[in-house]
Amino acid sequence: MDTTVLPPVTLDELALLTRRASTVIDRLRERVFAPGTQKQLDLRFNVRTAAEMAGRTEKAIRDAEADGRLPAPEKDDTTGRRNGYALSDVNRMREVFGTLPHRAADDPPLVLAVQNFKGGVGKSTVVTHLAQYFALKGYRVCVIDCDSQASTTAIFGLNPDVDVDEEEDTLYPFFRHGGPKSLHYALRATYWPGIAVIPANLGLYDAEYEFAARMAREPTFILDRLREGVETISDQFDIIILDPPPALGMLSLSVLRAASALIIPAPPNNIDFASTAHFLKMMEATLSELSRHGGARSYSFVKILASKMNDQKSAHVAIKRMMDAVFPQDMLQAVLKDSAEIDNATANLGTVYEMTGPGTRTETHRRCRAYLDAVGREVELLARKTWPSHHRALRKEGLL
Template sequence: MHSDMDRIGDLAEAGEKMIERLRRKAFLPESRKGLNVRFGIAEAAQLLGCSTNRIRMAEDDGRLPPPPASENGRRAGYTVEQLLRMRGVLGASPARADADEPAIIAVQNFKGGVGKSTVTTHLAHYLAVQGYRVLVVDCDSQATTTTLFGFNPHFNVTREETLYPYLSIDPTQSDLGYAVKRTPWPNVDLIPSNLELFDVEYELAAAGADGGSVLAARFRKLRAGLADLARDYDMVILDPPPALGTISLAVMQAANSLLVPLAATTPDFCSTVQFLSMMDQVLRQLGEAGIAVGYDFVRLICSKFDGNDPSHAMVRQIMEQTFGSALLPVSILESAEISHAAMRMMTVYELERPIGTTRTHKRCRANMDEALGQVEQLIRRGWGRVAPASEEAVVNEAA
């Protein structure tokens, strides 16, 4: 006869099998996630900051391949991979210069349910659409970000494929290259996670009298490993655990920028204030221990905001009064399209067509572009640049 304790394991096993069934259903026929989203010529021109005529001319003179055509003879739209090739040909790549420091952004809040993994994955895909090279590092043993990228952390990811072999007490890897996986996005890579990554926390907690020095060594090691990997990317996005543990502390020290998502509710506001207070104390203690921490920017972003809810508007106003310019002006709106995409283990940037109404999808996508574009501008400002001006903007300014 099973006890309630035994049932916990049974429930976990049943849940893991259901996740795999959902993954297989979502990613048929190969049970593997793909990227089928396409961009029409007008949207491609907007993303490249040029005119549609310039794209057509490049196709006519052979600098770009002929336009993709569907069965009915109409343009089928460009893939992300084709957009990247077009950026190279047309000189429209936003990539950082060699002298620019890669942005290493920790998306962190100790309060669960604020949309941390949703912000992480959408930010990665937004930046990918803009043409940047992105590395996402899932540092959270709950592995939600890994799941959203199409990997089942229980069936598809082993402990040896996570940060564990690099951060453990007895490491078997001297750099992080072993852990980098390709994703369906040609310019986004992932270091995945799974539940076994939590073993790092146990090991360091059991380090005994030498725990402090071991911990400091792990902090420096993660920072060095990520800095080494970052040379091949424009941005690195870190998704740490929603708790003040060893890995979270290491991520704080490895990042050079901090993005704090919080929902527009009083409990989330109060929890985030406590998080910031705790962060302040921890960073001071790290500094006193000789572990340097510095951020190019620290910003809060309001997530899951419902503009039709008066309580959300009130809490948003409280946020503005409290955090001032540290709160990004554009919130991420609550949208059924985000929820529908998540059910398919996707972001709104991966949807081939709207799941809800076209209007809802367009509104959600436009809001995501505007909200996450704020982060892009902070990064580019750190490089001493603003967003590249489109040909249309240059012409209008000249007029």
């Protein structure tokens, strides 16, 4: 007598489930990546905001426009009013006024990994918003997407299934013997002035198996290849942000070897905090083991960021208090709070920083933007502390 209540799920049925899931993703991407369109940055700044961003007065901007050092902003054909300044216009002002915040040529670039082996902790949210925060400040930023899920790639306007060739455009070719000598081949400009991206797609998932198979034969090549690649492009950027996969694999290990600093997003709930504690233990053991093959690595800073924080949940508040007590020197003071604004932006493969229109004038948006800015300012200060050329200014500002 057959006592099975539930029939077995066959591979054919799993394949059908996969196709249905792909259909949902395809529909979302069709909406975001409509044929013949490209993602654009629609941000515009009035002269007061542009002056604050450029570190000069409104009069200085007007004078520079009057004497031809700066072009005047375009005017609306109907109203005759100025359309405002794009981020590229603000960066041109910074060039003219000498206020671009770049590191000096002999300062090391910050190679920042946003790392946690657990998924769902807000890693890609932190990567994309940090990159855009730095771009708004005028820094030169590169984002390297090492995650085969390619969420960061999609947010920066590239359809991983259409616009990215795993054989040519991702990190994959660089890890092959006889591959490119530098990562320049994979750099892609984005619709954000100042941000370049090395994209990812599902092909990196297959690469994990290939790298693992080669690990026993050539551990140093696999572990340090990404670090060597980052060095080939480092002269072009102030900050290079690495977005690793949420798993302990070859790419994650390569990211740990390539990074000069770490941000660890950790939501303040029991499961995620426990996972972060395990991650730290695994990271210590892993780096100790890796040091036997390629030498010890140190970091300029390692900071834990409380992400997806909800002040209305007593458990979140209690665990955050415990995190502050256990890691008094290691927590970022800023907190990335749970926000519908981030969820809504992500649902449209975007970010809070690129939102425009009436929705940006709500209290919810302003509050979310304040959280993101606070995280960005704190990480920016840490970055500047790694650049000797900034130390004098930091002392003058009372920050060092």
